[in-house]
Amino acid sequence: MAQKVKLSTIAESLGLSTATISLALRDSPLVAADTRDKIKEQARALGYIYNRRAASLRTSRSGIVGVVFHDVMNPFYGEILKAIESELDRSRQTFILSNHYDSVEKQRTFIETLLQLGSDGIIMSPAIGTPIEDMTLAEENGMPAILVARSMDGVDMPTYRGDDSYGISLATNHLISLGHRTIAMVGGTDQTSTGRDRYQGYVNALRKAGIEVDPNLRIPGPRSKQGGFEAAVHFLSLPQKPTAAVCWNDLVAIGLMNGISRAGLVPGVDISVTGYDDLEEAAIATPALTTVSNGQAEVGRLAARALLDRLAGSHEPDGIHLIKPEMRIRQSTGPVRPRV
Amino acid sequence: MAQKVKLSTIAESLGLSTATISLALRDSPLVAADTRDKIKEQARALGYIYNRRAASLRTSRSGIVGVVFHDVMNPFYGEILKAIESELDRSRQTFILSNHYDSVEKQRTFIETLLQLGSDGIIMSPAIGTPIEDMTLAEENGMPAILVARSMDGVDMPTYRGDDSYGISLATNHLISLGHRTIAMVGGTDQTSTGRDRYQGYVNALRKAGIEVDPNLRIPGPRSKQGGFEAAVHFLSLPQKPTAAVCWNDLVAIGLMNGISRAGLVPGVDISVTGYDDLEEAAIATPALTTVSNGQAEVGRLAARALLDRLAGSHEPDGIHLIKPEMRIRQSTGPVRPRV
DNA sequence: CTGAAAGCGCTTACAG
DNA sequence: CTGAAAGCGCTTACAG
Numbered sequence: 001m002a003q004k005v006k007l008s009t010i011a012e013s014l015g016l017s018t019a020t021i022s023l024a025l026r027d028s029p030l031v032a033a034d035t036r037d038k039i040k041e042q043a044r045a046l047g048y049i050y051n052r053r054a055a056s057l058r059t060s061r062s063g064i065v066g067v068v069f070h071d072v073m074n075p076f077y078g079e080i081l082k083a084i085e086s087e088l089d090r091s092r093q094t095f096i097l098s099n100h101y102d103s104v105e106k107q108r109t110f111i112e113t114l115l116q117l118g119s120d121g122i123i124m125s126p127a128i129g130t131p132i133e134d135m136t137l138a139e140e141n142g143m144p145a146i147l148v149a150r151s152m153d154g155v156d157m158p159t160y161r162g163d164d165s166y167g168i169s170l171a172t173n174h175l176i177s178l179g180h181r182t183i184a185m186v187g188g189t190d191q192t193s194t195g196r197d198r199y200q201g202y203v204n205a206l207r208k209a210g211i212e213v214d215p216n217l218r219i220p221g222p223r224s225k226q227g228g229f230e231a232a233v234h235f236l237s238l239p240q241k242p243t244a245a246v247c248w249n250d251l252v253a254i255g256l257m258n259g260i261s262r263a264g265l266v267p268g269v270d271i272s273v274t275g276y277d278d279l280e281e282a283a284i285a286t287p288a289l290t291t292v293s294n295g296q297a298e299v300g301r302l303a304a305r306a307l308l309d310r311l312a313g314s315h316e317p318d319g320i321h322l323i324k325p326e327m328r329i330r331q332s333t334g335p336v337r338p339r340v
Numbered sequence: 341m342a343q344k345v346k347l348s349t350i351a352e353s354l355g356l357s358t359a360t361i362s363l364a365l366r367d368s369p370l371v372a373a374d375t376r377d378k379i380k381e382q383a384r385a386l387g388y389i390y391n392r393r394a395a396s397l398r399t400s401r402s403g404i405v406g407v408v409f410h411d412v413m414n415p416f417y418g419e420i421l422k423a424i425e426s427e428l429d430r431s432r433q434t435f436i437l438s439n440h441y442d443s444v445e446k447q448r449t450f451i452e453t454l455l456q457l458g459s460d461g462i463i464m465s466p467a468i469g470t471p472i473e474d475m476t477l478a479e480e481n482g483m484p485a486i487l488v489a490r491s492m493d494g495v496d497m498p499t500y501r502g503d504d505s506y507g508i509s510l511a512t513n514h515l516i517s518l519g520h521r522t523i524a525m526v527g528g529t530d531q532t533s534t535g536r537d538r539y540q541g542y543v544n545a546l547r548k549a550g551i552e553v554d555p556n557l558r559i560p561g562p563r564s565k566q567g568g569f570e571a572a573v574h575f576l577s578l579p580q581k582p583t584a585a586v587c588w589n590d591l592v593a594i595g596l597m598n599g600i601s602r603a604g605l606v607p608g609v610d611i612s613v614t615g616y617d618d619l620e621e622a623a624i625a626t627p628a629l630t631t632v633s634n635g636q637a638e639v640g641r642l643a644a645r646a647l648l649d650r651l652a653g654s655h656e657p658d659g660i661h662l663i664k665p666e667m668r669i670r671q672s673t674g675p676v677r678p679r680v
Numbered sequence: 681c682t683g684a685a686a687g688c689g690c691t692t693a694c695a696g
Numbered sequence: 697c698t699g700a701a702a703g704c705g706c707t708t709a710c711a712g
Contacts, residue, residue, distance in 0.1 A: 006689055017699045022691060032697060049481060052456040053393045053402070054689035057704045062393070064457075073422065078413035085439070094453050097437045099425070113434050116392040117404075141389060229624045258626045284569045286598045286626070346705055357683045362707060372681060394705035397688045683711085695699085 005048045014042055025050070056118055065307065066114040066122040068098045068107060069149075074224075075279045076249065076296060077125065080148060083300025084123060091308050093120070100127040108134050115141050121307045125149040128191045144310050148303045151193040151320055159320045160303045162294040164194050165201035167325030171246050171274040171292050172205035174327060179336035180244040180272060181211055186231055186256055187222040187248030195220070195248065198276065202246055217242060228252035232259020241339040243271065250275035250282045250291055257285065257332065272333040287331035295323035345388045354382055365390070396458055405647065406454040406462040408438045408447060409489075414564075415619045416589065416636060417465065420488060423640025424463060431648050433460070440467040448474050455481050461647045465489040468531045484650050488643045491533040491660055499660045500643045502634040504534050505541035507665030511586050511614040511632050512545035514667060519676035520584040520612060521551055526571055526596055527562040527588030535560070535588065538616065542586050557582060568592035572599020581679040583611065590615035590622045590631055597625065597672060612673040627671035635663040 007018040014021075016039070024031040024039040031039075056062045065088060069077040081097070088095050096114065100107035107127045111134060114122055121144045126135070135155055138145045147159040175183050185202045188195035199218065206213050217240060222231045228251060235245060235256065247253035253275030257267040267273050268287035275282055275291035282289040302321065347358040354361075356379070364371040364379040371379075396402045405428060409417040421437070428435050436454065440447035447467045451474060454462055461484045466475070475495055478485045487499040515523050525542045528535035539558065546553050557580060562571045568591060575585060575596065587593035593615030597607040607613050608627035615622055615631035622629040642661065 004689095007691095008689080018689085019691080019700080020698055023698090026691095030697065035697080049452075049455045051397075051458070051689050053397045053458050054704090055691070057391075057393045057397055057689085057706085058691045060704075072412060073415060073418035075413060082413065094436065094457070096434065112389075115389045117434070118391070118393050225621055225624055255624060258624055261626045281565055284565055284595060284598055286601045344705095347707095348705080358705085359684080359707080360682055363682090366707095370681065375681080391705050394688090395707070397690085397705085398707045400688075681712105685710095686708090688706090690704090692702090694701095696697105 005046045006051065007048075010039065010042055010046060010048060013046070014039065060118065062118040062120055063093055064114075064117055064119045065093050065095045066098070066110065066119045066124075066143075067095050068100055068110050068122065068124045070102055070125060070127070071099045072097065073099075074251070075281070076251075076277050076294075077149070079279065079296035080125075080300040080303075083297045084304045087301050087304035087308070093308070102128045104129050104131070104134070108137075111138055114138075115143060119143055120311050121145070123148060123303050123307055126152050128189075144307065146303045146307045146310075148299055149194065156318045158303075158306050158318055160299045160306070161194075161320070161322065162299065162325050163322040164197035164325075165204065167292045167294065168198040168201035168246065168276065169205040170325065170327045171276065171290075172202050173209070174290070174329065175244045175246065175272055175274065175333060176205070176209045176211070178244075178272065178333060181336070182217070182240050182242040183211075183244045183246055184217040184219060184235060184238065184242040185248070186219045186235060186245050187228060187252035189220060189223070198248055214240060216240070222252045222255070223248065225251045225255035225258075228255025228257075229259045230255075232256050232263060236260070236263055236265070243336050243339055244333070245271065245273050247273060247275050250277045250279045250289060253289055253291065253332070254281070254285050257287070257289075268332040268334055270337060270339075272336075274333060278328050282328070283330070285332070290330045290333040291328050293326040293328055295325065298323050345386045346391065347388075350379065350382055350386060350388060353386070354379065400458065402458040402460055403433055404454075404457055404459045405433050405435045406438070406450065406459045406464075406483075407435050408440055408450050408462065408464045410442055410465060410467070411439045412437065413439075414591070415621070416591075416617050416634075417489070419619065419636035420465075420640040420643075423637045424644045427641050427644035427648070433648070442468045444469050444471070444474070448477075451478055454478075455483060459483055460651050461485065463488060463643050463647055466492050468529075484647065486643045486647045486650075488639055489534065496658045498643075498646050498658055500639045500646070501534075501660070501662065502639065502665050503662040504537035504665075505544065507632045507634065508538040508541035508586065508616065509545040510665065510667045511616065511630075512542050513549070514630070514669065515584045515586065515612055515614065515673060516545070516549045516551070518584075518612065518673060521676070522557070522580050522582040523551075523584045523586055524557040524559060524575060524578065524582040525586050525588070526559045526575060527568060527592035529560060529563070538588055554580060556580070562592045562595070563588065565591045565595035565598075568595025568597075569599045570595075572596050572603060576600070576603055576605070583676050583679055584673070585611065585613050587613060587615050590617045590619045590629060593629055593631065593672070594621070594625050597627070597629070608672040608674055610677060610679075612676075614673060618668050622668070623670065625672070630670045630673040631668050633666040633668055635665065638663050 007021045011018045024036040098110040123146045260267045275289045278291045278293040347361045351358045364376040438450040600607045615629045618631045618633040
């Protein structure tokens with residue numbers, strides 16, 4: 001590796017000061033156009049690499065944004081991340097990603113790392129059980145936080161997520177309109193806002209239709225394909241013989257449909273199944289999954305924009321911003337057919 | 341936000357020098373044990389946050405490692421990333437992730453960003469068409485690179501990937517042993533080493549079994565579920581009426597099986613399908629997918645270890661390190677059954 | 681075992 | 697339009 005090229009290397013080679021070089025490379029109007037061109041040309045020729053650490057130490061802006069989710073391998077978060085990525089790219093901000101896997105410790109370690117790196121902000125879907133102190137730790141050290149997908153009680157930071165209660169009621173109403181009366185709810189946990197809100201929306205929709213709510217028709221827990229797959233046995237053996245399942249998300253729904261198929265029944269014919277999120281793969285599942293669009297792209301885009309705006313000095317309103325979900329009717333739901 | 345706490349804040353409050361504080365916080369044996377404890381206690385009490393940028397500027401080590409893949413939403417890369425993550429976590433290295441989506445420009449921008457941030461190294465699966473200069477740019481500026489999943493011609497950097505040619509021959513031989521003779525190959529592109537090597541392995545296996553290779557039985561292109569799903573139409577309309585498909589990866593295989601189901605045929609019975617990678621979801625697909633384990637966890641772990649070792653000073657051997665694939669026989673393959 | 685001082689590579693008032 | 701100088705917050709020889 002050749003001798004490190006820095007501002008002073010360029011300055012000396014051109015007989016100018018580092019101040020002029022610095023200004024020129026950042027297109028300051030203070031530098032004459034032809035001086036600027038000469039400097040840029042020379043920087044390229046010497047293979048100059050801008051040292052962001054040094055600049056950041058001086059300016060206390062790092063150009064780094066932290067993003068922490070439960071697990072990016074989950075396409076729901078993956079789709080949010082993609083939207084964040086493209087929005088940050090446009091503003092030349094680099095993001096650092098971490099999965100917390102709902103470990104509060106892992107999440108805190110990550111927040112501390114971001115603070116040490118001088119991260120300009122953080123976009124997060126907080127881990128289950130996140131203490132308020134961890135959130136204020138960020139804010140108090142000048143690192144604004146934006147929440148996505150999950151709300152946190154007692155925190156009025158800007159939060160972007162879908163209207164879960166309304167969305168799940170769309171799915172439930174759809175099944176009711178097809179004649180289903182014994183409808184199970186599969187997946188999700190009361191430990192997250194999405195779990196609570198979606199169960200509540202399901203309960204509300206049933207009540208509004210005059211259908212009695214049977215708590216035993218709830219199978220809480222599953223949140224992945226694997227989980228949905230395994231829940232199929234439980235679901236199929238429920239003594240109430242439900243004819244339909246409202247799933248907490250698409251992954252659970254797809255897993256459940258696979259499990260139902262393995263048992264020799266045909267999802268969408270023998271048993272109706274709805275998902276939630278409208279992941280890209282929902283449309284190509286077999287059968288194509290009836291689900292609720294949860295606006296991941298919108299959530300990611302708005303959250304990134306909110307953070308960028310805040311970094312630019314404007315203060316977006318705090319509190320929860322709900323994105324309106326929409327029904328996507330496909331082949332996994334159909335008219336009620338009695339269970340044998 | 342309170343006044344920023346730095347080393348000198350602690351030093352003054354205790355009547356010590358910043359040198360002592362710095363050493364104590366890093367557990368240097370040069371500092372007396374009780375002095376150290378007092379310092380650590382005070383640092384905590386004041387809410388001190390270590391400034392990595394300043395330290396990194398001084399030491400020229402950042403504790404940051406870059407990771408760039410085609411797309412982490414692809415579970416194949418996601419599984420590699422997980423292994424890298426857990427290995428780096430153990431060494432308290434932070435990773436910065438980027439998708440290149442096979443855009444050479446996006447990849448180069450990311451490499452430049454890493455250089456600016458003083459990244460200690462990079463683990464990458466190079467974008468299609470990556471010029472050698474982009475790789476040497478990293479190395480020449482003191483940022484060692486480790487390749488995963490894809491090889492690059494003319495580059496002898498350490499590379500960790502599966503033995504694609506051997507692996508696909510396992511899948512092909514399995515189908516041949518079930519009596520299949522008209523076997524299509526679906527997905528992949530000649531622009532990547534995996535695409536070339538897997539097609540070659542398929543061709544070799546057929547030849548060795550004395551089966552004539554029909555280039556029209558290759559359907560190149562698909563690399564995703566969506567792609568495999570769409571390829572089903574083409575596959576089913578092939579005049580040679582193949583009874584089995586060797587797919588380039590699990591995603592294509594799962595998509596293809598969905599497409600086959602939509603057409604009213606039963607994958608695993610009417611048409612045998614093999615995947616490649618053994619993603620977590622292969623086992624719960626319907627039918628459960630016969631596939632080839634590609635050792636993602638191993639690839640990620642070894643690549644991360646190789647980089648960490650290099651950072652620690654030891655020089656692992658350059659060149660390609662092949663991980664041995666293994667066959668996973670499930671329900672998506674069965675005895676040949678003539679196409680009608 | 682602890683301290684004084686230099687320096688990592690930038691940017692930013694301030695002068696001219 | 698350009699330059700001299702200070703300073704961001706650390707670490708690291710070097711002294712003692």
